[in-house]
Structures are given as C-alpha cells and as structure tokens.
Amino acid sequence: MAGTSVAEQRWLQAAREFARRAFPDGEGPSGTEPPLLDVVLRRLRDVGGGDLPLGYSFISISDLLHQQRMPCCSHLTWSTNEFKDWAQQGQGALPMQDALPRAYLILVAYLTDGRQENKEKLVDGCLYVKDNTGIIPCELLHLELEWLGALFLFPSWSYIPQTDKSAAGYVEILVDPVPVNLLKEVPDTIPVSFPASAKPLLTSRIPCKRRSKLTVAGELARRGPLLCIRHKSFFFLFLKCLISAVWVPVLVQKPNQLAWHHSLQLGQRYTITGLSISSLKKSGQRIFVTGVSSCLLPYCAEQVGEQPLDNACQGESTQSSSLETAEQLSDSLELGVEEKRTGSTRDSKIISYVGTVTKILNVQAGLFLLDDKVCLCLAYQQLLSSARGLRPGACVELIDVHLLQKPLVSFPFVVLGACLSSTIVLKSFSRLSIPYQARASSGNLYLQLLFRYNLDMSLYLWLVSLLEGFEERFSCFFGRRRLLHSSKHQNPGAAEKFLVPLLQAAVPDREEARDIYDEILAKAHQCPLQKYLTMTPPCQVPSLSVICRVAVQKSWEAFSPSQLLSPLEAQHMGTQELNRRLAWSYCTLSAGSFQPRLILQGVLRVSSRSSSLQLQDKSSMLPCVISHKDGSPFAHTSLIGSLLQVESYQLVVERFFQTDFPSWEHLENLDHVREKKYSVYVQFYFEDVQVLHAPEGQIQKGLRSGSSSSLRRKHGSSLTSELETSEAKMLKLEDPKPDTHTAENCQGCQSSTGRTNCVSRLFLVTQKEGLMLRNYQLPRKEDGKGPELQCSFQATVLWLGKPRLWSCPREIGNLPELDEMDCDGEEGMTQEKALLLFMGKSLRWFPFLHLDGLYCFIVPCCSDLEVFHKLCCPPMPEKSLSRSSCPLCLPVQDTWHLQHEMWISCLPECQLAARSVLTGVEQRISSIPEVLSNGFTGSLVSFSGEIVERTLCASPKNEKPSVTAGLQKQKGILLASDHIVKLSVSVAPGSPAVVDIYIAPTYLQHLWGLLPGAKILFQNLERKVSRFHNVYCTYIASSCVSIIGLPTSYLPFSSSSAGETSPPSLVFLSNLQSHLQHLSQARILCHVSYVLTLSLQWVCSLCSSIFKEGRCTRHSPPCPSHLGVRQASARVLVEDGTGEALVLCRNQHVAAMLGLSLLDWEALQNCVQSRGSVSIQHEETTGMGCVEEPEDFIACYIRSLCRSPLICRPILLDFSLDRKPSKILQPTPLQLRNFRCGEVEFVSQVGPRLSLLCLNVEEVEQDALNYLNSERIRRTSSYC
C-alpha cells in the first residue's frame, strides 16, 4: 500500500477494526483483512468516484444506538451546497424548525425483516438494519424484496432517536442502498391467472376442485394496512384485472411475506404465486390466501402466457379511487360550510389527499396535523409501525380517506379519517431535526377503547381530549404508564375507571365488535367513519386552574348587589352599612351549573402549611371540605395521595369585595366594586367520591382476626363498596409528595434480620384544639435565634394498650389492643394521657384528627417500644403516675404516620366495658339550649348546630385601627379588619334556640364551609355573656370547627337566611318570659294599643347627621356628603291579651305599622326632606318638652295619624327579641290590667313589658281573625 498517506492508513485501520466488530465472519485466521471489507471499500470507491471518503467514519449499529442522541443525517457523496439546498427545501413547510444536522458517518449493514433474528419475536412487517453489534428498525420509501438479507452501503440516511432518550431510535433510508455483493436472481414463473378469470373462482359456491396452487397477476389497486389481531399479523392487497375493472382480494399472512407491504407500489403490476382459495368463517366470503411458498414477482408480459378472459365479469364496477388535490379538498370544505347542520347525522365524503405533516397532535391516538389545517386520524387503521416515518416535514399521500367536517364541537380541525379501506403512502421523509415519539402499540388505551366500544370519530376525538387532559394533569403524580395502563376488564386502571362509564353511557348499544373483514372486503363500503354527527360532549373534565377561573368568573357575573339586598331595606341604609352588607357574599355551583356538566378530579393531598385538604392536579390545587352523609367527620388517612373523581359536589366561591356604593340607587353600577377577592373551594360527601387510583406504596392491611373484621364492618358500613374492599384498609407510610427525607430516614433503620421494623400505638382523642401560633421551637432548628412562634395544634389523647412492634408494616393487624381492653376491664386499663403536639410536617394530620376517634400512630423504621415515652417532654420519670393531672407532652415526629381506625361510638358491644371507661374522659359536647341557659358554667364550649345566617358586623375595635393591619395585608386576609363575621347557629332550621358566634377576620382564611345550611361542630369556643345578659360565643385561637353536614338546599346567588321559607311559630307574649334567652324569631296575633314615639329623618349617608335641603348639617368638620338616607323609627305598644310589649319598628315596618300605602309613605317621607327630621311623642308617656314644632303641619298630620282609631287594629307581628333593650328588664310583680279585643274587654294578669324588634307586620282579615281568636281561646283554656 505504498503511496497511501498517514491519514488514509489511519482511516483503513479504523475500517478494519469496524469490520472486525460489525461483520459476521469477523477477522480472518491469520489477521488478514476480511474479504468483506475489501468489497465494501470497493463499493465506497465506486460511489465516491474512486476516492475513499476519508472525511467519514464507519459507524456500527450499536454505536448509533448508544452514542447518537440527536437526530442527524449522513450523505456520503454530497457537497456542502447540495446538502444546504436539500435542507432548505425540507424547511419549506415548517421554517421555524431546524433541518437535520449533517453527520459524516458511513453506514454499512444488512437489511432484514427481522425473521432471522429471533424466532420467538413477532415478525410484524417492520424492516431493520443490522450488523453484528445490533439491530435497529428502519423505514424506506422503496423496497425490492431481493434486498432482504443482503449487505448494503447506505449512501444517504438519517438517524432519528426517540424523544424519550433512553429508548432506541430508527433509521430513515433516504436513497436506495448500494448492495455490497451481487443480489440473487429473480425466479421465473409462467402460469398466471388474471383477476378477471380468477373472480369466478371466488364468487362461485362450488369448492375449487383443483388443489393446486394458483398464480394471479394484476395491477395493485389497493394495499390495506398492516393489522395485528390476536398476535397474528396480516394485510390485504387487491389486484385489478389488467383489462377490466374487476379486482380480487389477496390475504397476505405468512411472516416472511409481511415485508411485501413495503415493496408494493400502487398502480404497479405484480404476479403472486402459490395462492389458494379460502373462505372467511363469518361471512363465507372467498378470498385468495398466500401459502408458505407464495412469491411476489413483478409482472413481466413476456413471462406470461395466454389468459382466458371472462367477459361476464367485465361489467362489474368497483370503487374507484380518485386522487383529489388540495384544491379539491378546499372545494369540498366550502361545500361543507353551506350545508352545515349540527345535531343530525351526516355522511362523510371519501377523498384522497397529499399533504405534509406539520405537527404530531397525539401519536398514541394516531392524530397528525397536515398542512396546518387538516387532522389525519390513523387510529382506525390500528397503525402498527407506520407512524415511524410520520414526523413533521414528511409528505404523505392519503388514498380513499373519509372527510369529516366537524365531528366534535371543540375540535378545531377538519378530520381525514383513514379506515381499513384507505391507503396511506409515505411519499418523502422529513428533513427536519425532530425526534420521533414512539407509540406503544400494545397497551395503547386510545386504540383499545376505540375498538372495544366501536367508537365513531366524534366519540373517539372526545375520548382523546379526555385522555389527553387526564394524562397531562396526573401523570406527574403517578407516572403515565400507571395511569393509563389497561388490564382487560379485571382491575381496570385509573383512566379506564374514568372513561369506561362515560363511553358506556354515550354508546349504550355499540359494544358489538367491528367486523374488520367485512370492512375491508365488502363490496359496498362500510366502516365506522361513514356517518358522523357533530357531537357536543355530555360532560367536561377541565383542569383545576380552569375550574377555579371559570368559577370566579361565574361568581362575578352572578354578583348582583340589588339582589343581595332587598330594596326596601337598602334604601334606608347609610353608606357604611350598605357596603358592609355587600362585603361578603357567596355563590355555590354544582356539576350542573356548568355547560356541559363538569366532573371534578384531583389527587387528595393535605397541605402541612395550611393544614387543609386539597385536590390537586398539575395546574393548580383546590381546597376541599369532605363530609360524611351520616354526620361523622372525615378521617380517611388512607385516601391521601389517591386520585379522586367527584360528580356531585358544591363548588363554593366566597366573595370578599370592597365596595364604595354611595347609596342604594347606585347598586347597578358595578364600578363601585373596588377590590375583589375570592375564596374558591369545593365541598362534597365522601360517599360521592370515586377512587380512580390509590397510590402505590400503600400497604394492604391483612385481615387476620375475625373479631376485628366484624369491628370493621360496623365502622365502615357507610363506605362505598369499592372502598371497603381495598383502599379503605390500606396504610400509607409516606407522604405522597416525593420526599427526600424518607430515604434518609429509612437508611440504617433495618433490623439485623434485614426486615423493616415499625412500632404502633393506639390512642383515643379526647380533646382537639385549633391551629394557632404557639411558643414552641422545632427541635431541628439550630440557628440560635430567639424563640419563634410556630403554627401548631395540640390534642389530648388517651393511650390504649401498649406500643406494639411489627417486623413489617404489612403485618400490622387490626387493633389487638381493643381485644385486650375487653379482657382487662376497667382495672387493667392504663389510663395514660398525653398531650400530642403537632408542628411542621405533622400539621398535615389536622384535618384527619377528630374528637372520639381511635387512631394509631405508626413509627416506621423503629423497633424501640419506648419511643413514645422517650420523646415526651419532660421525659417521663420512672415511677411517674400516669394519672397525674398534667399530661405529658409528646411532639409528633414528621415521619410518623397516623391511621384512623374507628369511632368510639362504633365499638362493638363486647367492648362496651372499655367504652364506658373511655367515654368518661370524653370532651363534653353541649347542646345549644345548654349553652344558652343561665346555669351554664365554663368558658370554653363545644356544640354542634346548623348555621341559619351569616352576616358581617362592625368590629367593636372599629374606631382604632388595628396595629397588625399591615401584617394582615401581607398575609392576604380576605376581609377588612373593621368587620367581624357573625354566625347565627341553631339546633335545626326553625328551632327557636339560636346562638351567635363571632369570628374575627384573622381566622377566616382557612375556615371553609361556614355557610348557611351547613351543620358544624364547633369546638372550644369562648362563651360570653353581654351586658344585656345575652349569651354569645367568640372564635378564639384554640377553637376549631368540623363540617359535619353540607348545606342541603341553597339559594345559589344569595346569602339570605334559611328562616324565610316558613313563617315563625305563633306564640303568646306571656310565654316569652320563660324562654326569653334563646328565641330567635316568633309571631304573635296582637292589637296595636298606641304609638309611643315616631321619628322620620333624613340623615347623611356618611356621618348620620341630619341631612337637610340636600346638604349634611354637620359643620365641624364639614361633611362632603351629597347623599341623604331616609330613616324612620317608631315605638309601638301592642298587647295580645296575655301581655304587653313595646315594639321597635324601623323604616318600612313603620309604614306597615301605621297602615300606610307605599305611595302615602313615599309622600310623607318626601315632606320630611326639607325639614331634616320630624318626630312626635305620645303625650301620656312623658311630661318632657315636645320635640316637634307645634305649627309644623307634617307633625300635626302624623300626630293625628297616630291618634287615629284606625291604627288601633289587630295585626300579625313577626318579631325577634330586642337583645339590647333600652331598659334592662327588671323582674316586676304581676299586675292586673284591662284589655280590649274588638268589642270584648277583659282583665288579665301581665308581667313586665317585653321589648321586641319588628320583623314584619301583616294585616289580619276578619275571617282569619275570628279563626285565630277561637284557636287562641282553645289554647288558652288548655293552659289554665
């Protein structure tokens, strides 16, 4: 080798090494060059015009697989300019994409269909390039069958790795390969039958007498897609008679023949040998079937002898494949717009189309975007490998595909659906540097559901959109595969649990399987794509961020101040009161409030920061409130990390608005809403939850003892059956969030036997306090700073039994401690109390820990039974008595797992003894009448009740601005600090006993679900008595609430109280004394005696000074207000025969009490405007100086009105007790007094006058009066 340069020698050396690795016969015996390399080098010189390509290097398949991470292409003979031109042309369709970068690599490999590789492996029709180092799939546009098995030099190719870099890519062969050795000769054949004569063989019912194999020749009219059914791959091809339009189907099914699919070219003429006739089982249709020895040969006229022509068959027409251009497509699109009708079934049009792939919409679902305007759907073709070449930039020809205009309302593109009669031909490869996304052909849920439910295109596209959203939202939690895995009916995966019921509802009658043979072979075309309907989806499953956004938007659209306030009330309100009444409102949305119906999905998480339950997806999170229909609190620790689906829920949007409406007349102008804050959350019942996926790592608890399973049964009776069987009994040791701590914690925690130990201990919660900042320090903090307040909560618990050691968390059984309790009885019970302190990450147990619950702590990776004692502070002295008054404080560690076992009320009867011991220490829950009664002692109270009203009041600290105002703003507190929330809570709706609870805005941030109609357990509220002897409660730092029932019926867009629906109960004034303290609202039939005082005013809307002649009368400092508000008040004495009462009436009730019509009332108030105020006093009440000016005719008119006997009439009065009466009621001795009722006068014994607030006045008709009077007499007599 004289004259070769050093570079060339080095190159040759590398070539030899390559050949040694890559070629099967390896190195020669004496180290001589393998002859194969010589041939390869000769071919290289041929291709390169005599020179060796020294700038290129050989690459083996294995190196390509393992070293090439980016797409690349190699063109052995091209100049730089040639390459640039090529690349530039390829960018035409997608100028933003980079072209394939050029690599200088020589690929020499065998081309194979995979047959020889592995007998086990399914030969699926794919082609491969291989050498001794490996094998890799390849795609080519043109294949000659004799190429298979031969060694080639590939002058032009690109390597396309997968987007998932760990998986293998494939090779696109851009130019026909150059054979290294000479190829085998094509065998000759002569006897040929043409389709026109072959057709009768198929159509005649007489079985073919000749057993011999047939040979058929014709033009390839159609090439069906490669299909794989029950692990058998096959395809159909259709040969057309060279002279007539007759065609015959040929089934190609032998593994060695599947590669034909790549070499067949439409319109070319072929001869196929070794065919036999077979008939399909179902339809009996007869077809040609290839045999093992069948060959596909190019048709060559000289090789063929005479062919008999069957003229009878000539008349038969077949489906013609017209090749439409893009213009024709757009023509048909325009046509479609004209005849667009939704809601009715339409026929799809069959067209052909050539286009460039511009985007892969969803490779799993077989959706590709062509030319940025039409969607190609290959799903109905099953597409096994053909998607490989379909990268953006590739050109495809679609023959006989269905054109569907708008199968789904929300789908933006026209769809070209390829059915089993369509042919998809890859015309050119993409020149863009875009990796390919592999599609899983097995376990592809899109295709499985498509075929299982025989979906049409509308439903399929809807299914795709649902699955795409599902995958996008939740695969970051569970992994794509786990989420979408399908397991053929048994134990369906999360996606199937979600989708199958929807599909079954959408296609109740479409479970019959597709007859694919019929679709391919039937003379009249039939397939699922022929007819379609523009579908409006029956439901939607948007992401949580979308749900929140839409909910807020709906809530804002529904905000109507004039509906929140009755105009009768609002017109008398000053600015401050008006705006305070609008500062909080809410609206509730259900699944049906959305169009279409909205299904909620999310992973249940618990935030240790906010100590609240949340539903999460990738986009956002939504706080949630979960209740049980039986009123027990939600405590399913096992559900953490599970993917939940809820279709019945209340999505609540609480609105916290700052408004500056000057008066009620401006309520329509929403510009006065200055600041909008929303709190969005969802509440639902546990019973309405469907668990789509429970996270792995949950450990199935064994059901070991019979007694404990009976215990379970009692407890879990309200569970859905699905939960009861599996998920409910799972134990989860880790936080669902990928947690770096867990791994550390578990290191070295295994016992010497190599097993993971854990310790558990059972306890009963006897008291739970709310979240608050406490002066504890986390033990981990070492930064030496001063004590920092830590958010924490604490619970007093009673340990039950001893700690237990488990060799594996899986083995934790069901409460053996409870069995012990039974034996030991009261004496043996160790009543050991502890104060559990939850801080930091353990705050996540807050929503799960409830009073009267039996829980178990599980300390993972621990074998120390003393762990609960050792951590106590102060450390427990050896002989300390557990009954000491001061319980030990145990900080709950981050790694501990809490598991809810049951409620104490659910303990079976055999353990009643234990229960009686335990209930002795229960925290007392009072009833509302108990709380209200005078005899109640104790400052902290717990009780449950239903919220009847939620309103805002002026904060008592209104005058002096709070020091922490700045801090509050930072923390995003929703309500201005000059407001305070007042909840009126009663035992049941309509019940007279009502207690008011005041909650400062600081606590509101995490108090969800405090809405009218909700049933709430309030714990540790502070009970207070006002100076008017009214009992009320305030929410303090250690208080907490649990929602035990959701509002059943709600007025979606108002915050009005529930008491409006039914009139209050009819009572007697004399009866009121006895239950004075807790009466919210009642009604009496009474007689108006006389009007004590009456005052009509026009007051300033800002400062409440008198407003006169359009100006506020306040002068120092001057008030800028231009708005006056009309106000009226009156004190009226009424009696009902059993007692007297002083009724305070305001505003519109004054008019009703005086019996004035709205018009008269309006006129009267207008007269007051020029005067500012007019008032009168009844002369008999006081000898004090008169306020009114005697000459004022308005005053005179009012006075005469008040004296008129017309006013003294019977009325029905709805009232509440005036909780702040002007005079504190003194117990006075009973007096005898005269009363008049109509014409009747009688004497009665009366107590002191009551002070009442008028809520409503109704006139009584004579008939009604007679009835009520008789009723009254009947009832009074029964009292006497």
Ligand SMILES: [Zn+2]
């Ligand atoms: Zn079709």
Ligand SMILES: [Zn+2]
């Ligand atoms: Zn003023």
